[in-house]
Amino acid sequence: MLHQISGSIAVAKAIALCRPQVIPCYPITPQTHIVEHLSTLVKSGQLQNCAYENVDSEFSSMSFCIGASAAGARTYTATASQGLLYMMEAVYNASGLALPIVMTLGNRSIGAPINIWNDHSDAMSARDAGWIQLFVESNQQAVDVHIQAFKLAEALSLPVMVNMDGFILTHAITRVDMPDQQQVDEFLPPFVPRQQLDTAAPLSIGAMVGPDAFTEVRYLAHHKQKEALSIIEQQAEEFAEIFGRDSGGLVKSYDAEEAELVIVTMGSVVGTLQELVAELRAQGQSVGILSLRSFRPFPALAICRLLQNAKQLIVFEKSFAVGMGGILASEVHMAVQSHKLQIHSVIGGLGGRTISKKSLHRMIEQAFNGTLAAEVFLDLDEATVEAELQRQQDDQTSGPAAENILRDMGVVSASKTH
Amino acid sequence: MSKCEQDMPTEQKVKFYQTGTFTVGNRLLDEEFRTVQATQERSNSIDSGHRACQGCGQALGARYALDAAMRATDNHIIAANATGCLEVFTTPYPETAWSIPWIHSLFGNAAAVVSGIAARLKAEGDTQTRVVAQGGDGGTTDIGLGCLSGMFDRNDDVLYICYDNGGYMNTGVQRSSATPGGARTATTMPVGEHPGSSFNTGKFLPSIAMAHEIPYVATASVHDLHDLERKVEKAMSFRGSRYIHINVPCPLGWGSEPALTIKLARMGVECGLVPLFEAESGELTASTKIRYQIPVEDYLKLQRRFSHVLKPANSDELEAIRALAQKNIRRFNLR
Ligand SMILES: Cc1ncc(C[n+]2csc(CCOP(=O)(O)OP(=O)(O)O)c2C)c(N)n1
Ligand code: SF4
Ligand SMILES: [Mg+2]
Numbered sequence: 245m246l247h248q249i250s251g252s253i254a255v256a257k258a259i260a261l262c263r264p265q266v267i268p269c270y271p272i273t274p275q276t277h278i279v280e281h282l283s284t285l286v287k288s289g290q291l292q293n294c295a296y297e298n299v300d301s302e303f304s305s306m307s308f309c310i311g312a313s314a315a316g317a318r319t320y321t322a323t324a325s326q327g328l329l330y331m332m333e334a335v336y337n338a339s340g341l342a343l344p345i346v347m348t349l350g351n352r353s354i355g356a357p358i359n360i361w362n363d364h365s366d367a368m369s370a371r372d373a374g375w376i377q378l379f380v381e382s383n384q385q386a387v388d389v390h391i392q393a394f395k396l397a398e399a400l401s402l403p404v405m406v407n408m409d410g411f412i413l414t415h416a417i418t419r420v421d422m423p424d425q426q427q428v429d430e431f432l433p434p435f436v437p438r439q440q441l442d443t444a445a446p447l448s449i450g451a452m453v454g455p456d457a458f459t460e461v462r463y464l465a466h467h468k469q470k471e472a473l474s475i476i477e478q479q480a481e482e483f484a485e486i487f488g489r490d491s492g493g494l495v496k497s498y499d500a501e502e503a504e505l506v507i508v509t510m511g512s513v514v515g516t517l518q519e520l521v522a523e524l525r526a527q528g529q530s531v532g533i534l535s536l537r538s539f540r541p542f543p544a545l546a547i548c549r550l551l552q553n554a555k556q557l558i559v560f561e562k563s564f565a566v567g568m569g570g571i572l573a574s575e576v577h578m579a580v581q582s583h584k585l586q587i588h589s590v591i592g593g594l595g596g597r598t599i600s601k602k603s604l605h606r607m608i609e610q611a612f613n614g615t616l617a618a619e620v621f622l623d624l625d626e627a628t629v630e631a632e633l634q635r636q637q638d639d640q641t642s643g644p645a646a647e648n649i650l651r652d653m654g655v656v657s658a659s660k661t662h
Numbered sequence: 663m664s665k666c667e668q669d670m671p672t673e674q675k676v677k678f679y680q681t682g683t684f685t686v687g688n689r690l691l692d693e694e695f696r697t698v699q700a701t702q703e704r705s706n707s708i709d710s711g712h713r714a715c716q717g718c719g720q721a722l723g724a725r726y727a728l729d730a731a732m733r734a735t736d737n738h739i740i741a742a743n744a745t746g747c748l749e750v751f752t753t754p755y756p757e758t759a760w761s762i763p764w765i766h767s768l769f770g771n772a773a774a775v776v777s778g779i780a781a782r783l784k785a786e787g788d789t790q791t792r793v794v795a796q797g798g799d800g801g802t803t804d805i806g807l808g809c810l811s812g813m814f815d816r817n818d819d820v821l822y823i824c825y826d827n828g829g830y831m832n833t834g835v836q837r838s839s840a841t842p843g844g845a846r847t848a849t850t851m852p853v854g855e856h857p858g859s860s861f862n863t864g865k866f867l868p869s870i871a872m873a874h875e876i877p878y879v880a881t882a883s884v885h886d887l888h889d890l891e892r893k894v895e896k897a898m899s900f901r902g903s904r905y906i907h908i909n910v911p912c913p914l915g916w917g918s919e920p921a922l923t924i925k926l927a928r929m930g931v932e933c934g935l936v937p938l939f940e941a942e943s944g945e946l947t948a949s950t951k952i953r954y955q956i957p958v959e960d961y962l963k964l965q966r967r968f969s970h971v972l973k974p975a976n977s978d979e980l981e982a983i984r985a986l987a988q989k990n991i992r993r994f995n996l997r
Contacts, residue, residue, distance in 0.1 A: 265782060295781035299774065299777075299816070307768065310778060311776055312778035312779065314775075319778075337768055441740045450765050
């Protein structure tokens with residue numbers, strides 16, 4: 245049924261349709277509305293047989309998920325940014341213990357400086373945590389991919405993180421086709437745990453593993469992620485059959501196969517890019533988009549195949565590894581190392597900075613006329629950066645850089661007189 | 663019939679152990695009063711073959727506590743463990759000493775993991791299966807306190823047991839917030855102006871648990887295993903959060919003879935440093951009286967971690983320990 249609702253409410257409704265049994269939560273912008281709405285669904289009895297708990301921290305929240313999942317519950321939680329970092333030890337533990345927890349990440353930057361707006365730094369901080377990490381482009385996909393996430397998690401006995409851009413998606417009110425319960429039940433059978441704490445069949449979970457077996461246990465985790473590559477594709481097909489929509493899958497090509505210039509990216513920026521690229525193609529420019537819907541497992545082969553004809557790549561990402569550069573860029577680089585390709589790493593949208601169509605257009609033009617650098621920070625205010633570098637050189641006690649920069653930019657709250 | 667059974671004497675000689683104490687030997691009691699360990703029905707929640715040190719108080723305490731919890735629930739216990747000695751010595755991969763469903767996740771999250779298990783049981787409507795979380799003093803009073811306090815706050819239906827050996831033993835005996843004042847640890851060496859762990863610091867978790875006004879809080883000691891079992895069974899008669907803090911001597915960390923574990927546990931209580939009491943909903947309901955108070959020195963001198971305290975130059979430290987014993991006696995009504 246069609247609804248005009250926010251991304252968060254849509255996701256909460258989708259989660260409820262998946263019949264989770266345990267939901268611990270902890271507030272953090274921009275995911276909070278999801279867990280708020282779930283609390284109402286449980287409290288009002290619309291979501292039954294579900295234990296919902298306000299816990300004391302994100303670390304508790306993920307630990308709570310670990311216990312619940314190990315006890316055989318279909319388990320869900322959501323977080324973002326600092327919350328993900330705060331729970332990180334448990335995030336690794338959940339995947340190490342192979343527990344099929346589903347978590348939404350309302351993608352947000354990581355401080356300091358503290359910043360509540362969207363980028364992908366939080367998701368990237370967990371890139372080696374052993375979770376399956378899916379990205380969505382729209383709120384419709386957010387709904388659809390969450391439903392697939394439970395099925396995927398349970399098929400593999402691995403946790404799945406669904407990444408949706410904070411504010412841009414979580415807070416956006418758009419039209420969403422909400423599936424009905426019958427469809428979801430058909431797609432998603434009841435949870436059959438691979439391992440379960442059960443008094444009728446006692447087992448120990450979480451034993452100490454020494455050098456003799458650690459490599460094998462870790463390799464198995466890698467192997468399972470590789471298995472996920474085909475399962476994600478299968479499930480997307482199965483989903484399309486029941487729900488009549490293409491959602492999910494490993495990658496989505498928007499004319500990438502035949503384009504000379506391909507922009508590789510993830511998340512909601514695909515929406516903006518799609519509009520721009522359609523216009524440029526109408527003008528005869530050979531440009532396409534490759535949207536990664538799965539980041540872990542990394543669909544290297546699918547990327548490679550879709551970029552057969554490309555001559556130039558722009559890897560556009562909303563995060564980077566400080567001191568190294570684009571994270572996605574380096575992974576894409578590895579995937580296409582056999583192709584002779586020019587690859588530009590463009591980093592944009594950090595901490596919620598608007599990614600304008602105009603800036604993207606300029607970026608594409610520069611790529612075509614050979615002036616786009618190998619590493620670009622989109623819309624970087626170089627004068628401000630220069631001024632701060634100069635200040636630091638001139639004065640050993642120049643103070644905190646973030647505050648200096650804000651003052652230079654004339655942001656009122658940072659003024660010394662306040 | 664197995665060889666072992668054939669060899670078993672039909673009548674066992676009564677052995678008066680713990681002579682010189684005021685403890686009644688198990689076999690002198692009527693059957694109904696005997697410990698779970700004395701019965702053939704004991705569940706052996708932690709089976710033999712684990713890797714604890716000789717004379718480990720924690721191994722003993724955990725075994726009694728879990729078997730008592732099993733008896734109280736008709737064998738429907740799921741247990742979780744924080745990282746620490748108990749976790750490490752019971753589960754060297756691929757072996758496990760646990761014969762009950764058991765999970766270890768992290769050092770600081772046992773309370774939250776177990777709350778998650780309890781949530782699943784609640785969602786299922788399973789009122790028979792109960793959960794027990796276990797942690798060392800470090801995993802409980804320091805790194806796990808946030809999760810534990812959250813569990814108390816929500817009053818989740820969990821029994822949390824802290825095995826207090828007064829330090830981070832698994833990592834080589836460092837100070838925790840439960841390390842007694844004056845004690846030597848690897849991070850509080852007997853050097854400098856104030857040798858050993860400092861005084862007027864640290865936390866007494868049973869009081870913190872009481873401040874949460876959870877249904878039941880108790881302290882126990884491995885020298886009185888009847889009392890320990892009784893408290894565990896009593897804890898299982900409540901719903902909501904329950905907390906039991908068990909004093910467990912650690913020969914390795916304390917520098918004591920393995921054979922003295924029980925004796926030390928008893929002396930800790932008898933000198934006043936280890937108060938035994940129970941509390942319900944934040945109010946003290948019972949305390950174990952000290953019949954013959956022994957001087958704290960008698961207790962301290964059997965532990966190398968306190969050897970410097972007994973030197974004349976450190977009489978201030980000794981005085982501070984004596985004062986703590988007296989304070990416990992007043993505060994918890996021990997005489
Ligand atoms: C987050 C984290 N920090 C530190 C450690 C290292 N560590 C493991 S066990 C332990 C000490 C445990 O002390 P305690 O809880 O008192 O248990 P004990 O070993 O004394 O029984 C420490 C510090 C860890 N495993 N995880
Ligand atoms: S170090 Fe102490 S607590 Fe750990 S196993 Fe040895 S005696 Fe037990
Ligand atoms: Mg300890």
